[in-house]
Amino acid sequence: xxxxxxxxxxxxxxxxxxxxxxxxxxxxxxxxxxxxxxxxxxxxxxxxxxxxxxxxxxxxxxxxxxxxxxxxxxxxxxxxxxxxxxxxxxxxxxxxxxxxxxxxxxxxxxxxxxxxxxxxxxxxxxxxxxxxxxxxxxxxxxxxxxxxxxxxxxxxxxxxxxxxxxxxxxxxxxxxx
Numbered sequence: 001x002x003x004x005x006x007x008x009x010x011x012x013x014x015x016x017x018x019x020x021x022x023x024x025x026x027x028x029x030x031x032x033x034x035x036x037x038x039x040x041x042x043x044x045x046x047x048x049x050x051x052x053x054x055x056x057x058x059x060x061x062x063x064x065x066x067x068x069x070x071x072x073x074x075x076x077x078x079x080x081x082x083x084x085x086x087x088x089x090x091x092x093x094x095x096x097x098x099x100x101x102x103x104x105x106x107x108x109x110x111x112x113x114x115x116x117x118x119x120x121x122x123x124x125x126x127x128x129x130x131x132x133x134x135x136x137x138x139x140x141x142x143x144x145x146x147x148x149x150x151x152x153x154x155x156x157x158x159x160x161x162x163x164x165x166x167x168x169x170x171x172x173x174x175x176x177x
Contacts, residue, residue, distance in 0.1 A: 028082045031075065043067075 030036055047064045054060035095109045107122075114122070 024078055024081055028078055031078070 044064070047060075051060060091112055098104045098106065098108045111119070111122070
């Protein structure tokens with residue numbers, strides 16, 4: 001048994017599933033082609049031209065409605081399958097880049113598993129990074145989420161100290177008067 005056969009058997013993919021995947025991949029590639037659009041357009045054109053021949057009957061209308069409904073129904077699943085696979089492949093490639101880059105935030109690996117609230121919080125961090133980058137004189141300088149958080153904590157501590165000093169000065173000035 002070859003390594004490829006062993007890997008596909010190991011992942012529980014039967015011959016039927018592999019055949020369906022191959023057909024789905026072929027159909028997806030073909031339906032996105034110019035010839036598929038041309039064929040679809042031709043079918044609709046022939047249907048329109050045959051309208052007078054069939055006196056625009058209910059059967060004539062039912063033919064196109066049924067055909068387009070069936071094709072649309074099947075294409076929804078085919079397109080979703082294709083998008084899921086492409087999205088997964090893209091996520092894996094990006095995860096590899098994040099994991100391989102020194103200084104990159106590893107929290108971004110598997111970011112798609114985060115809740116919407118966690119994604120919004122992370123988005124806020126990246127907005128902070130964008131603001132930091134705009135203020136930076138060195139446009140090539142890179143910042144991480146962790147750096148932004150560290151800077152924020154430092155600024156918060158410094159701000160608290162300044163506020164306490166102002167209160168102490170104001171309080172001592174009041175006491176002396």
